[in-house]
Amino acid sequence: MANKSYRKGYQFERQIFHLFQSAGFYTIRSAGSHGVFDIVAIKNAMAFGVQCKYNNHLTPAEKMAMLNAYKQFGIIPLYAHRTKGKPLIIKCLLDDSLIKPEELYKLPEKYKSSQLKHFIKLNGEG
Numbered sequence: 001m002a003n004k005s006y007r008k009g010y011q012f013e014r015q016i017f018h019l020f021q022s023a024g025f026y027t028i029r030s031a032g033s034h035g036v037f038d039i040v041a042i043k044n045a046m047a048f049g050v051q052c053k054y055n056n057h058l059t060p061a062e063k064m065a066m067l068n069a070y071k072q073f074g075i076i077p078l079y080a081h082r083t084k085g086k087p088l089i090i091k092c093l094l095d096d097s098l099i100k101p102e103e104l105y106k107l108p109e110k111y112k113s114s115q116l117k118h119f120i121k122l123n124g125e126g
Contacts, residue, residue, distance in 0.1 A: 016052050037050055038052045049069055052081075063079075092111075
């Protein structure tokens with residue numbers, strides 16, 4: 001691994017990956033962060049895309065790409081952030097709500113109805 005900053009970011013991504021796994025999600029990590037999301041977490045047929053930032057913030061372009069992934073594919077965008085010495089913050093970009101790590105298992109239930117409406121909008125009402 002190249003440098004200390006990269007290692008901290010990598011370790012933070014792994015921490016978030018395992019946090020979602022322990023909450024019952026099927027998780028996929030995008031090695032090298034070449035996509036919109038660092039992690040895709042799936043549970044109850046719902047996909048959540050997670051962008052992880054350690055000591056950093058989302059750029060406007062990253063936020064727009066995450067919201068576009070929701071509009072196009074229905075992937076619910078989450079932003080996991082930690083600043084040195086501060087607690088972990090997980091935020092949903094759809095409604096700016098904060099999600100407690102110990103309540104990750106509730107995400108599919110929380111977004112089920114809005115996801116269904118979005119799915120119908122994407123695919124037509126029949």
